[in-house]
Amino acid sequence: MSTEMTRFVRRAVAAVVIVGLAIILAYSFELILYIFAGILLALMLRTAGTWLTKHTGLSMGWAMTIVLATFLIVVFCTVWMFGLQIARQADELFAAISEAYSHFQQKLQQYRLARQFVSTAPSFNLGETATAAATGLLWSVGAVVLILFLGIYLSTGPQQYLESFLSL
Numbered sequence: 001m002s003t004e005m006t007r008f009v010r011r012a013v014a015a016v017v018i019v020g021l022a023i024i025l026a027y028s029f030e031l032i033l034y035i036f037a038g039i040l041l042a043l044m045l046r047t048a049g050t051w052l053t054k055h056t057g058l059s060m061g062w063a064m065t066i067v068l069a070t071f072l073i074v075v076f077c078t079v080w081m082f083g084l085q086i087a088r089q090a091d092e093l094f095a096a097i098s099e100a101y102s103h104f105q106q107k108l109q110q111y112r113l114a115r116q117f118v119s120t121a122p123s124f125n126l127g128e129t130a131t132a133a134a135t136g137l138l139w140s141v142g143a144v145v146l147i148l149f150l151g152i153y154l155s156t157g158p159q160q161y162l163e164s165f166l167s168l
Contacts, residue, residue: 034143034147035146037147037150037151038146038147038148038149038154039150041148041150042150042152042153042154042155043155044151045067045068045071045155046155046158049064049066049067050063052066064156068152068155071152075148094130
C-alpha cells in the first residue's frame with residue numbers, strides 16, 4: 001500500500017475508534033454515575049471507619065467491621081420498614097385504579113353515544129403498565145445493589161485500588 005493509503009486507513013480507523021468510544025460513553029453514562037456513587041459511598045464508609053479508629057483506638061479492621069455492620073443494619077431496617085409500606089400502597093393503588101376504570105366503563109355504558117366511544121376506544125391494560133413499573137423497579141434495585149457492593153468493596157481496602165488506579 002502507498003503511504004497515502006496507509007495514512008487514510010489510519011485516519012479512518014482513528015475516526016471509527018473515536019466515534020465508537022463516544023457512543024460507548026453516551027450509553028454507559030448511567031453506569032459511570034453508579035460507579036461514582038459507589039466510590040462516594042466507599043469514601044463515606046472509610047471516613048467513618050477512620051474517625052472511629054481515631055476516637056476509640058480500635059484497629060482499622062475492627063472499625064470498618066463496626067461501620068459496615070451498622071450501615072448494613074440501617075439499610076436493611078430502612079428497606080424493611082418502608083419497603084413493606086410501599087408494596088402495600090402499590091397494591092392498593094393498583095386495585096383502586098382497576099376498580100375506578102371498570103366503574104367508569106359501567107357508567108359510560110349507560111349512554112348511547114358513550115357506548116360507541118367505549119366500543120371503538122382501545123382497551124386499557126393495567127398489566128402492561130404494571131410490567132413496565134416492575135421492570136423499572138428491578139433496574140433501580142440493581143443500581144442500588146451495584147452502588148452498595150462497590151461502596152462496601154472499595155471501602156475495605158482503598159489503598160490497593162488507589163495504587164492500581166494510579167499505576168494506569
